[in-house]
Amino acid sequence: MSDGINQFVNACEVVDVHEHHMPEVALSRDVNLLKLFQQSYAAWTNYVLPSEPKATSSMISAATEPTTWEALAPFLEKSGSNAFVRNLVGGIADLYGVGDNGITRENWEAVDASVRLRHKDPKWPIEVIGRAAIKRIVTDPFLDPLLDPRPVLGERYDAVLRINAFALGWHAESRDHNGNSGHTLLGRLGMEVKTFDDYCAAIRELVAGCAGRNQIALKNALAYDRDLSFDEPNEELARQAWGQMSPSPGARKAFSDFVVDLFCQLAAEADLPVQTHLGTAIISGSHPLRIAPLIERHPRTRFLLMHLAYPWSRDLLGMAFVYRNVWLDLCWSFLLSPSHFKLALHEAIEVLPDESRLMLGGDCLHVEETFAAIQSARQLVGEVLDEKIASGYFRSRNAERLAVRILCENATEFFAMS
Numbered sequence: 001m002s003d004g005i006n007q008f009v010n011a012c013e014v015v016d017v018h019e020h021h022m023p024e025v026a027l028s029r030d031v032n033l034l035k036l037f038q039q040s041y042a043a044w045t046n047y048v049l050p051s052e053p054k055a056t057s058s059m060i061s062a063a064t065e066p067t068t069w070e071a072l073a074p075f076l077e078k079s080g081s082n083a084f085v086r087n088l089v090g091g092i093a094d095l096y097g098v099g100d101n102g103i104t105r106e107n108w109e110a111v112d113a114s115v116r117l118r119h120k121d122p123k124w125p126i127e128v129i130g131r132a133a134i135k136r137i138v139t140d141p142f143l144d145p146l147l148d149p150r151p152v153l154g155e156r157y158d159a160v161l162r163i164n165a166f167a168l169g170w171h172a173e174s175r176d177h178n179g180n181s182g183h184t185l186l187g188r189l190g191m192e193v194k195t196f197d198d199y200c201a202a203i204r205e206l207v208a209g210c211a212g213r214n215q216i217a218l219k220n221a222l223a224y225d226r227d228l229s230f231d232e233p234n235e236e237l238a239r240q241a242w243g244q245m246s247p248s249p250g251a252r253k254a255f256s257d258f259v260v261d262l263f264c265q266l267a268a269e270a271d272l273p274v275q276t277h278l279g280t281a282i283i284s285g286s287h288p289l290r291i292a293p294l295i296e297r298h299p300r301t302r303f304l305l306m307h308l309a310y311p312w313s314r315d316l317l318g319m320a321f322v323y324r325n326v327w328l329d330l331c332w333s334f335l336l337s338p339s340h341f342k343l344a345l346h347e348a349i350e351v352l353p354d355e356s357r358l359m360l361g362g363d364c365l366h367v368e369e370t371f372a373a374i375q376s377a378r379q380l381v382g383e384v385l386d387e388k389i390a391s392g393y394f395r396s397r398n399a400e401r402l403a404v405r406i407l408c409e410n411a412t413e414f415f416a417m418s
């Protein structure tokens, strides 16, 4: 990479539009080197969908086991070629001054001791965020969809309201893949829900309360709970699910279709964007074109579509070309495959209708992985822009303007951050 754009991108501050920082993990004082791997995407080298997200929740509450070489080797050696592992090893090596050989049989004990020591210091997460030059963070604290992040995580945080539990809330006992019950969450806000109409009114009140909880967007992660074909609302069928422990598949789907449609309508009224997970998850139902009808039904709702809808990034770019209410959050895609990310970013720059459409996040639990993710993003965005300059597509000043937009300005505008 030429020094010019490299230096420029490395000096850019980042507004990080997606993390999973939450007090249970980010503020834990009981973190060692093994835990950084177990609570990272490196652990996804072992998962089988759709059970994985449940495993994620229980893995967060699991006790810390001592780090051993035998426990680290499956990540570092058996899955050593995987991009999630490469990313995390690179970030840890950088932050803990490990050197070019990364984490080895010879140095792992010293690295482990440093990780444990650093995590005893309450200022460590802020220090790491500062070293990554991240000025604002939008977090999705999925263990508590009602969390106001500022009192616990600090002033640089805003949150999203994850809608999964509410979209599946046909019964007080029904829960989403994270174990959250919509009825319990509404109860915490003092809302008593007896009828379907009470429930719809409560959802209106829930969205109206977002600003008071520093929640600046809604988050649709239903790709982990169901397919993404959100049909036209069928209120009569949706009502049939109400109060049922085990509604028929048709009524269950109609209920969540109806509630998702209501959230999209309320998001437009409140001018809150809707972050939406696309690709992977329950992969048979997560193709981006499945949500095209929802996007078309809600032209005033701003959709922030995530992860380059991997592996269907070209289909997603086609949608972003056609729909003017679509923006793209590149988070996670560059952790999954840096080389596919570069290919897709080259195309995105060419296809998207204007420079406002791209933003990025890390999508991580621990700040070490966030640091690694954001540094990787800088590197890859810099490489793509450098290649665009070298091929004569545009000049350095165009590349610099676009870099600032992707790393920072687009998110600030999109979320109306003050």
Ligand SMILES: [Zn+2]
Pocket: 018, 019, 020, 140, 363
């Ligand atoms: Zn995420």
